[in-house]
Amino acid sequence: MATYIEPRVLKGFRDSMPQAEIARKGLIDSIESSFKSFGFVPIDTPCLEYAEILLGKGGGETEKQVYRFKDNGGRDVALRYDLTVPFARFMAEHRAELPLPFKRYHIAKAWRGENTQRGRYREFIQCDFDIVGSPGPAADFEILLVLKNTLEPICGGGVKIHFNHRGLFNRFLARLGLTDKSVEVLRTVDKLAKIGTQQTLDLLAVNAGDKANQIINYIEAKGTFEERLGLMTEAAGGSCPESECLARIYSFMKDTGSQDSFILDPSITRGLDYYTGIVYETLLNDMPEIGSVGSGGRYDNLVGLYTKPNSAEQVGGVGASIGIDRLIAALESLGRLNEKATYSMAAIACVREEDAGLGQALAGKLRKEGIPCEVFADAAKLPKQYMLAEKKGIKWLIIPGENSFTGGAGSAVSDSGTFTVRDLSARDNRELKAAELVQFLNSQKNSG
Amino acid sequence: MATYIEPRVLKGFRDSMPQAEIARKGLIDSIESSFKSFGFVPIDTPCLEYAEILLGKGGGETEKQVYRFKDNGGRDVALRYDLTVPFARFMAEHRAELPLPFKRYHIAKAWRGENTQRGRYREFIQCDFDIVGSPGPAADFEILLVLKNTLEPICGGGVKIHFNHRGLFNRFLARLGLTDKSVEVLRTVDKLAKIGTQQTLDLLAVNAGDKANQIINYIEAKGTFEERLGLMTEAAGGSCPESECLARIYSFMKDTGSQDSFILDPSITRGLDYYTGIVYETLLNDMPEIGSVGSGGRYDNLVGLYTKPNSAEQVGGVGASIGIDRLIAALESLGRLNEKATYSMAAIACVREEDAGLGQALAGKLRKEGIPCEVFADAAKLPKQYMLAEKKGIKWLIIPGENSFTGGAGSAVSDSGTFTVRDLSARDNRELKAAELVQFLNSQKNSG
Numbered sequence: 001m002a003t004y005i006e007p008r009v010l011k012g013f014r015d016s017m018p019q020a021e022i023a024r025k026g027l028i029d030s031i032e033s034s035f036k037s038f039g040f041v042p043i044d045t046p047c048l049e050y051a052e053i054l055l056g057k058g059g060g061e062t063e064k065q066v067y068r069f070k071d072n073g074g075r076d077v078a079l080r081y082d083l084t085v086p087f088a089r090f091m092a093e094h095r096a097e098l099p100l101p102f103k104r105y106h107i108a109k110a111w112r113g114e115n116t117q118r119g120r121y122r123e124f125i126q127c128d129f130d131i132v133g134s135p136g137p138a139a140d141f142e143i144l145l146v147l148k149n150t151l152e153p154i155c156g157g158g159v160k161i162h163f164n165h166r167g168l169f170n171r172f173l174a175r176l177g178l179t180d181k182s183v184e185v186l187r188t189v190d191k192l193a194k195i196g197t198q199q200t201l202d203l204l205a206v207n208a209g210d211k212a213n214q215i216i217n218y219i220e221a222k223g224t225f226e227e228r229l230g231l232m233t234e235a236a237g238g239s240c241p242e243s244e245c246l247a248r249i250y251s252f253m254k255d256t257g258s259q260d261s262f263i264l265d266p267s268i269t270r271g272l273d274y275y276t277g278i279v280y281e282t283l284l285n286d287m288p289e290i291g292s293v294g295s296g297g298r299y300d301n302l303v304g305l306y307t308k309p310n311s312a313e314q315v316g317g318v319g320a321s322i323g324i325d326r327l328i329a330a331l332e333s334l335g336r337l338n339e340k341a342t343y344s345m346a347a348i349a350c351v352r353e354e355d356a357g358l359g360q361a362l363a364g365k366l367r368k369e370g371i372p373c374e375v376f377a378d379a380a381k382l383p384k385q386y387m388l389a390e391k392k393g394i395k396w397l398i399i400p401g402e403n404s405f406t407g408g409a410g411s412a413v414s415d416s417g418t419f420t421v422r423d424l425s426a427r428d429n430r431e432l433k434a435a436e437l438v439q440f441l442n443s444q445k446n447s448g
Numbered sequence: 449m450a451t452y453i454e455p456r457v458l459k460g461f462r463d464s465m466p467q468a469e470i471a472r473k474g475l476i477d478s479i480e481s482s483f484k485s486f487g488f489v490p491i492d493t494p495c496l497e498y499a500e501i502l503l504g505k506g507g508g509e510t511e512k513q514v515y516r517f518k519d520n521g522g523r524d525v526a527l528r529y530d531l532t533v534p535f536a537r538f539m540a541e542h543r544a545e546l547p548l549p550f551k552r553y554h555i556a557k558a559w560r561g562e563n564t565q566r567g568r569y570r571e572f573i574q575c576d577f578d579i580v581g582s583p584g585p586a587a588d589f590e591i592l593l594v595l596k597n598t599l600e601p602i603c604g605g606g607v608k609i610h611f612n613h614r615g616l617f618n619r620f621l622a623r624l625g626l627t628d629k630s631v632e633v634l635r636t637v638d639k640l641a642k643i644g645t646q647q648t649l650d651l652l653a654v655n656a657g658d659k660a661n662q663i664i665n666y667i668e669a670k671g672t673f674e675e676r677l678g679l680m681t682e683a684a685g686g687s688c689p690e691s692e693c694l695a696r697i698y699s700f701m702k703d704t705g706s707q708d709s710f711i712l713d714p715s716i717t718r719g720l721d722y723y724t725g726i727v728y729e730t731l732l733n734d735m736p737e738i739g740s741v742g743s744g745g746r747y748d749n750l751v752g753l754y755t756k757p758n759s760a761e762q763v764g765g766v767g768a769s770i771g772i773d774r775l776i777a778a779l780e781s782l783g784r785l786n787e788k789a790t791y792s793m794a795a796i797a798c799v800r801e802e803d804a805g806l807g808q809a810l811a812g813k814l815r816k817e818g819i820p821c822e823v824f825a826d827a828a829k830l831p832k833q834y835m836l837a838e839k840k841g842i843k844w845l846i847i848p849g850e851n852s853f854t855g856g857a858g859s860a861v862s863d864s865g866t867f868t869v870r871d872l873s874a875r876d877n878r879e880l881k882a883a884e885l886v887q888f889l890n891s892q893k894n895s896g
Contacts, residue, residue, distance in 0.1 A: 003753075004753070004754070004755070005753055005754055007538075007540040007751075008541065009541075010498060010523065011521075014494070015491065015492070015538055015541070016492035016493070019491065020491035021492050022489065022490065025490060037819065038811075038820070039790065039792035039795070039822025039842075040813075041790060042469040042470065043469055044469050045463050046457055046462070046463070047462065047495065047557065048527075049457065049458065050458060050516070053456075054451055056453045062521070067496070067519060069515075069517030070517070071458075071515060072512070072513075072561045073459075073561070077458065079496075090722055093455040093457075094463065094465065097465065099836055099839040101825065103822070109495060113520045113521070123495065123496065130795070134825045134826055138801060138802075138804030138823070141808070142823065149812075173864070236485045251802075252804055252805030253805070254805070254813065255805025256809045257809070258646045262872070296820075305454035306452070306454070308452055309452055342487065343484040343485075343487065343489065344487040347487070353586060354696070356584075356585075356589065356590075358703045360589070360593055360700065364704065367486075371483055372486070372487060373487065375488025375590065377582045377586035377587045378549065378582055392547060394487075
């Protein structure tokens, strides 16, 4: 009757298999716990919005990549391509309902029809967190601290967060008479780590002429935090609000004993135009070559586009984005990704199909102790059930004996009957009574 | 410079504000924990798929509601309108990689351009869980048990899960000579709870003629489980695999002591054509009028459309869907929704902006104890900070005194200095030293 349709997904899209999804969810749980502990709250926005809302500022590259279409009501709509633009619209719309400063996080999918040859996906997860309405260095520092405290436990070997201040850089460029060229210069500087000193110098010369060397000296400043800040402040024409902001952030780092995870790096500029204050990128100590896994900065006004021209309303903020897909790739390469294919710690084998209810009753006792446990429903030879449990990655298989289950409501498990408990990794059996079994698995909860 | 764009969302779409999102996430966490404890694993699939994949079986109502368009590569694509069709495609594509039985859950968004006047949203969350590849009553029962164990702790007042067997109903209709009319009859029967006996009878008469009365007697069967099953079995022509399946499921219910949450209800048929075995709906004891919050059934073949015509491959399964939006609406009406606007238990007030680092150091000690704590970054008069904390729903505000912070790296908090700890709901202050403060808030963790 039915015509055959080949099962396949669109280019640049993927299914997430259980093992990958368990790893991803574990990572996201850990990130969310950290956000929550700092008092960030979650929001959500629609995946689909008016195209004019999403593309108002856009044009160029972005516009070409966006999934945009007419809906059945003839509206010009698009799938969100990031979480920043919808957040701007959200803040403009709900500003009056939210006490400032407002600290939100949003972990959700976005879509771009990018060239998939670069190993990019067209559907991806964004993970953003921001503090809006708190203009001082304390909020800047909090975002940096959240980045560090969130990523370090996940990554193992520690992180190095490179930070800089765009405003200070701009003062330096102004002194060089290069204010007009600042966008081009900042974009070139951003490439230093990727293309090296000589090529950066050549590219800088195009816009900065004979001042290219001074810029290189600036962005390659070495030494302690104080030494670097000293050089940068001097180049900017002396102490100024931006240099004081950096000094204050550093004193906060020392107050929390976190300074070793941070490095003042004048070559960090971030490509995006909207940053106006501090900017930062996060490298993994064990795999810096994979690039930044957490980046962001301070921006002056989030809601401009959605605020009436004469409105005094401005909402500035500071935020960062954690690159979940890149983080997963790094952890996988480092062999540190949780590779579980199951949440179950134990399974109850099926010896007689009519015992499934009693099996569930026993499993219920384990679940109450916080031991995830499944019940095999289909009778099959035991070696086949061993194999199924192993394939699923379950460590303990509980095999009911002749008299393990007495049957009958309420008295699910006999006190005298024993169960064989098989350790599937060690291929090793032990005989335990029901009460001992619960106790034993409880004691194994945190091992392996 | 910028043109003003009115901030608004599409009709039928909504932002989720922090309070709503915290409630929704809490609900989903609780549902997921239950799924995990039974050994279900998560998967994910793309939100966007080839239209032919999603609509192969569709047509009619569904097709008109789907967001379908040509992407930039000219592909005919659509946003998924449920999680069942993508799961069918997923199973057909990955069957060989997955050990059967496969128990998966998927909680994610789907989209339909429905008429919003009925209070429906065009973007909504689906929550599905299924066991595929386990044909017996043990899997049927497990889905029912998961429904009960997941929903009862969330809902408070308990649930009643009404279940039935479509196959048994069909045997009865065959004996009445109404096999040809079974689709129409089942759809009419499904309306009984909504339209009452008389109207159902009138509607049934259209297709069943003078047999309408026998059908009404069947679907209104009263008595204990055994009495109902007895009547239904008799009407179906005596004991058969379907009646045995129901009897077995009931014995599993008794083995787990869960029988009081279930009711054999011959009027439950579920509108959808693809169910072939047991079917069920879940009503809240405290608010049955809101309708089913968890429904599903057994189907014979999930992957048919995506399997080559001559393939012997069949993947049957049994599953259910939890209506998260409806559940939230019910809990809200019942006053049982978690109405928190924050995860923070405490906040540290800002007395001097330069103390933000020391504030974070103290907050770090609290976070280590599992006490979410935020640090206010901006100096303002204390009453204003009380108000901010109250608006956010934070219970404890920690106000540093003159000598609370000694300053300097490592020695963040002075041993002798005291903090004022204000209970914002009781408007009541106490003075505590740093160590006492950690201890005190720890003791308050599980109260209120």
